[in-house]
Amino acid sequence: MNTELLVGIGVIVFLFLVFGIRIVRPTRRGLVERLGKYHAFAQPGFHWIIPVIDCMYQVNVTEQMIDAEPQEIITNDNLNAMVDAQVYFKIKCDEDCVKNSQYNVNDVTLQIVNLARTTLRNIIGTLTLKSANSERGKINDELLKVLVKETTKWGIDIVRAELKEIDPPKDVQETMNKIVKAENEKIAAVDFATAAETVADGKKRAAIKEAEGIRQARILQAGGEAEAIKLVNEAADRYFIGNAQLLKKLETVQHSLEDNAKIVIPANTELVNVIGELAGVLPLKK
Numbered sequence: 001m002n003t004e005l006l007v008g009i010g011v012i013v014f015l016f017l018v019f020g021i022r023i024v025r026p027t028r029r030g031l032v033e034r035l036g037k038y039h040a041f042a043q044p045g046f047h048w049i050i051p052v053i054d055c056m057y058q059v060n061v062t063e064q065m066i067d068a069e070p071q072e073i074i075t076n077d078n079l080n081a082m083v084d085a086q087v088y089f090k091i092k093c094d095e096d097c098v099k100n101s102q103y104n105v106n107d108v109t110l111q112i113v114n115l116a117r118t119t120l121r122n123i124i125g126t127l128t129l130k131s132a133n134s135e136r137g138k139i140n141d142e143l144l145k146v147l148v149k150e151t152t153k154w155g156i157d158i159v160r161a162e163l164k165e166i167d168p169p170k171d172v173q174e175t176m177n178k179i180v181k182a183e184n185e186k187i188a189a190v191d192f193a194t195a196a197e198t199v200a201d202g203k204k205r206a207a208i209k210e211a212e213g214i215r216q217a218r219i220l221q222a223g224g225e226a227e228a229i230k231l232v233n234e235a236a237d238r239y240f241i242g243n244a245q246l247l248k249k250l251e252t253v254q255h256s257l258e259d260n261a262k263i264v265i266p267a268n269t270e271l272v273n274v275i276g277e278l279a280g281v282l283p284l285k286k
Contacts (some may be wrong), residue, residue, distance in 0.1 A: 017048075019051040020049050020050060020051045020054075021047075021048055022046075022047040022048065022049055022056050023045075023046060024042050024045060024047060024058060025044060025058075026044045027060060027061065028044070028058045028059060028060055029041070029042065029043065029061055029093060029095075029098045030042025030047065030056045030057065030058050030059070031056065031057045031058075031059065031099065031102060032047075032049055032054055032055070032056050033055050033056075033057070034050070034053060034055075035053060038099065038103075039054065041095040041098070041099075042056060042058075059091055059098050059101060059102065060091065061091050061092070061093050061098070063088060063089070063090040063159055064088070064089060065086055065087070065088050066086070066087050066089070066109050066112055066113055067084070067086055067113075067164075068084060068085040068086065068113055068117050068120065068164075069084065069117070070082050070083065070165075071083055071084075071117055071120070071121070073120065073121050073124045074125065075124060075127060075128055075129045075132060076125065076126055076127055077128040079128075079168060080168075081124070081129055081132070081166050081167060081168050082165070082166075082167040083120055083165070083166050083167075084165050085116055085120055085143065085161060085162065085163050085164055086161070086164050087112055087113075087116050087147065087158065087160075087161045088158075088159040088160050089112060089157060089158050090156065090157050090159060091108070091155060091156050091157075092155055092156065092157055096155065097156070098155060099155065100153060100154055100155030101154055101155040104153050104154055108154055108156060111151075111154070112147070112151070112156075112158075115147060115150055116143065116147065116161065119142075119143050119146045120139075120143065123142050124139065124166075129166075129168050132166055133166055136163050140160075140161055140162055140163060143161040143163075144158060144160060144161040147161055
């Protein structure tokens, strides 16, 4: 009888010890309450609590994302838009912050969702639909600022807040798409006209440069011919004084030889003698 009693007591003690074992993971922190009051803070690792008397609540301290859920918001230009946002937050790891996340707010995730939805209505309600779509970064910053300010006593850190979507009504979206398409076509037409004008201007400048080149070439050619005439006149004045008629004959022979023309010249003429002297040969005697 005593043996059975000891075995029974041993089993009860064993179960008592087993039921009191708690393991806290690195991603969590524990709050131990004794008889309904806060008793101790549990870091990651092995812990033992008194069954029935103690109770441990484990809190996730990693970064979490919650969806603010789509809601219909009336913009400043009286248009309905479906707005959705996401909020990223984490509970801070120290004891006070973990306690505040559990004791200063009823449900931290639900409170963040409601606060984000209310803040979005206040912000987007002052903007037109077009400005709300173009100023997403500004809305994100304003939403984050309000969330950080209002959750200072909750023991959490708001990492970032991002607009997920701003969807206008279907008919408004179609109208906006048509406006954007028209603006893009206008820009394309202006770009095409500018390109065509640039091409025409380039052709004009090229034609002007080509004409200027031809003009300069003709001026240089005329100058060269004038210089050549000047040199010929100087040579004639120097070496053929009194022999203008003979110079004219030489010019005639030059032009004839350039055209490969055959001209019969009497052998005893003065022109033959002059050509022979210039070439370094004498006319043949009969």
